[in-house]
Amino acid sequence: MKITRRSLIASASASAILSPAALRAQDSEPTVHEVEMLNRDPDTGDIMVFRPAVIKVSPGDTVRFVATDRGHNSEAFDDAVPEGVEAWKGNINEEFEITLDTEGAYGYHCTPHLSAGMVGIILVGDNVDNLDALRDVRVRGRASARWEDYIARAEEMMAETAS
Numbered sequence: 611m612k613i614t615r616r617s618l619i620a621s622a623s624a625s626a627i628l629s630p631a632a633l634r635a636q637d638s639e640p641t642v643h644e645v646e647m648l649n650r651d652p653d654t655g656d657i658m659v660f661r662p663a664v665i666k667v668s669p670g671d672t673v674r675f676v677a678t679d680r681g682h683n684s685e686a687f688d689d690a691v692p693e694g695v696e697a698w699k700g701n702i703n704e705e706f707e708i709t710l711d712t713e714g715a716y717g718y719h720c721t722p723h724l725s726a727g728m729v730g731i732i733l734v735g736d737n738v739d740n741l742d743a744l745r746d747v748r749v750r751g752r753a754s755a756r757w758e759d760y761i762a763r764a765e766e767m768m769a770e771t772a773s
């Protein structure tokens with residue numbers, strides 16, 4: 611079998627995931643939320659997007675960025691993660707997982723496509739005190755309209771779960 615870069619990545623991520631038997635042995639399976647990295651959203655037609663771009667998860671959940679299309683990654687904004695949390699940076703073209711234990715809002719982008727508006731927000735838990743601070747993140751051009759839109763969507767999600 612010819613070892614391609616793709617198969618190497620696939621086997622590396624497969625080995626990082628517990629077998630079904632091991633998962634059953636655990637008290638509770640970790641919840642994994644998938645976010646696709648896309649050149650074009652097939653539903654909206656938007657170019658350079660994370661899908662879904664705004665998600666709400668529980669503390670301890672894992673978010674998996676899936677390299678559906680090539681040329682993308684996920685990089686957290688240094689000033690858009692809860693205090694004391696280290697920003698992540700995934701590699702281009704590779705699936706990337708991050709487990710989020712700390713409650714709060716996490717803003718991220720695709721490194722090469724920030725100016726194209728490839729940004730996203732993850733809400734963890736019910737106390738996202740830093741959500742408003744995401745407005746201060748330096749996002750310009752086409753990205754700034756999406757960023758504002760996503761922050762508004764995140765605020766709606768929080769309002770829904772609070773009621």
Ligand SMILES: [Cu+2]
Nearest residue numbers: 682720723728
């Ligand atoms: Cu990208």
